[in-house]
Amino acid sequence: MADDVTFRVFRGENGPDGSPMGEMVDYTVPMDEGMVVLDVIHSIQAEHAPDLACRWNCKAGKCGSCSAEVNGKPRLMCMTRMEDIMEDTPTGEPVVVKPMQAFPLIKDLVSDVSWAYELNKKIPALKGPEEMDWKFSQNEADRVQEFRSCIECMLCVNTCHVMREHQMFEEFAGPRFFVRLANLEMHPMDQDDRLEMIKDDFGLGYCNITRCCTEVCPAGINITDNAIIPLKERVVTEYYDPIAILAKKVGLRK
């Protein structure tokens, strides 16, 4: 498999008005057995373009740094095998690599995801009992551990149409943070209640369950069914269920 491969990579920065300015540049490098997309990007840096910007760390799908769009699909570059990519690249055509399109550009394949770090600060932390050595079962842990496997690659946010098409970064927390919120709300020892925030500040209602986030999650988290829908059900029960509201009024529920 010592063939050459051609990548068409976005090269550019933000122009004076803040919108991305750049061009697609072709690079051809040799390909070895077992290579992933990130290996090819590194080869391009080593042979043609030392200043080609991309993020990466673990190279094993554990850190979520190397998110990009490969042939139009949001992927972790380190977990995308060239073998598979060549299959869905038309013969004679280059492999197209672009940065995540929902986020502002920094340079080349690097996006500005600072929004995520600011939003995360607004989520109230876990509030559990002060005594140490908490007891809860593996069954209870299982539900939350799925959410804990999120690597914050932001591919789900990049794909969500509320973010990508409507740019509702102010009104909507996006799938990553509904996973985070579900983690806290379903934690067996948590005593806090974030439902009002989830409804009002984090805009859960904007999600209309198209499941795009779940499809792209490299950690395989069932974002829609296990995080978002249960949160929606809790919000409905708390704020819109007439029987529950009545029960609350007469003191049958807290």
Next chain:
Amino acid sequence: MSENFTVHEYDVVIIGAGGAGLRAAIEATRQGASVAVICKSMLGKAHTVMAEGGAAAALANKDDRDNWQTHFRDTMKGGKYLNDWRMAEIHAKESPDRIRELEQWGAIFDRTPEGLTNQRNFGGHTYPRLAHIGDATGLELIRTLQERGIHTGMEVFMEYTVRHLFKTDGRVSGCFAYNRVDGSLHVFKAKTTVLATGGITRCWAVCSGSWEYTGEGHALAYWAGAQMGDMEFVQFHPTGMIWPPSVRGILVTEGVRGEGGLLTNAEGKRFMFDYVPEMYRDEFADTKDEAMEWVSSIVADETPTARRPPELLTRDVVAKAINAEKEAGRASVHGGAYLDISWRPEDQVRRKLPGMYHQFMELAAVDITKEPMEVGPTAHYVMGGVKVDPITQESTVAGLYAAGEAATGLHGANRLGGNSLSDLLTFGKRAGQHAAEAAAEIDTFPEIDGAEIQRIIEETLAPLLREEGENPAKVVEDLREMMQEKVGIIRTGALLSQAMEELDAFRAREATTAPGGTRIYNPGWHQALEIGAMIDISQMCALAALAREESRGGHTRDDFPVPDHSHWGKINSVIVQAANGDMELSHITYPPIPDRLKEWLDADDLHEEEE
């Protein structure tokens, strides 16, 4: 031309946002200090995220025979008694509470049937001791500390690289950093500074480390005049991926062996039975039946009475055994050994080792529930680092602290798996606490010499001004190949001497790299700036390794194949930068181990009769 730079002032500046840095930040803010955390990657992406198997702490949830004394004993034995016993004692005593508090901050470890934090077996630990979540414990640790940290008021400077530590009147008074994103220049004034910069294993061609592991933290301390200890001791983890070529070095958790993984050679033989060192002979099974009895107990969630399989020997032993099998012509197809967990039911493998399943399936097209993995040694961890006070973590330079992999002492000549996560929690906390307490005693920020700032700025921008020269990636690649060949898992005096000479040639090449491009997010420029640290670190390792004429833990000399207990077994190497810039090596001895601790150690191992 004088360049603009921004000046920041913080009581405590923490360099590095892995486990040690974040734990230090949490503690320092709790003491009321203003805290800056400066990190090369984005928050939550640091190297800790890659840790897999677990964090070692004698919680005794899984086996009530465990206690801090046994953890202390295992750590000292695994380190071949070159550990700072004071750190080993503190670590063994404090790590259980460091794990328990993580749970209160949101970590969800796997549970025992009683609903407590579950613990897993690992190499060199007498009892199941590693708190874990599947095989993604590092992710759990860093996310938990990140989520705790962001509510403490610490300021995080992401994607900044620190290039220099300033000193004022002999004390570290701040640092210089540049922003990797926009190329802006920054001076951080600090009353105290904590190095939590991780390790150096990117200096080797086959390693489990990310691009961040270029050893700048070690180099910063060295350049500031701090003593560096034990730099000859580099851990080659026995099980890295070896095929396909692009994944070479990526870690395969020791948890595979903790869950019953079998190591075999090309002939199908479980070779580890042939490599049990004398000091461990009493504790390990000598037949396959006994080893299988132990594994069966583990699978059945029962307390084992049989002795452990030899696959669970310490990492130095297993790595050298795999290497020896290869030398003897019994390697696996791609030059390593086979590691097989497929004899366990598929659902158990996928539940206990989801990351490994995923990693092999996606990257190597190997289904580990049905076929063996191929593995081989990979540069994984440096036991050596900044010499620190065992109580406060202050280095030999006032105002500078170090914790986690950047520091030395706890692990001696070989680290036990699981002890690094508990190390960075235990000593990260201590570093943060003592750095904040010391900062509280200082009223005003010391002045930093303006000429020194300008000199560092010039050095930082120099690669961008060179119009012609080598691609820095090529220099780094050659350096890593050289280190792999000459300062690798098996060393000789001749190879180490050659390495020392070749490093001089790398210095000349470093000075002529030309990455091209601008200051905006330019990986070529960033890499050009890393090479100087990599060369100095490589030299420290080669120098200390050349002097140590014995084999012990992570340091193996083909020309001195046995341990020398009477001399080398009692002394640790120390490297400092002399006034003329030369690298100077000496050796020191830790204070004697007090009897109250000695009683827990194996008397035979201490070789006191030979004194």
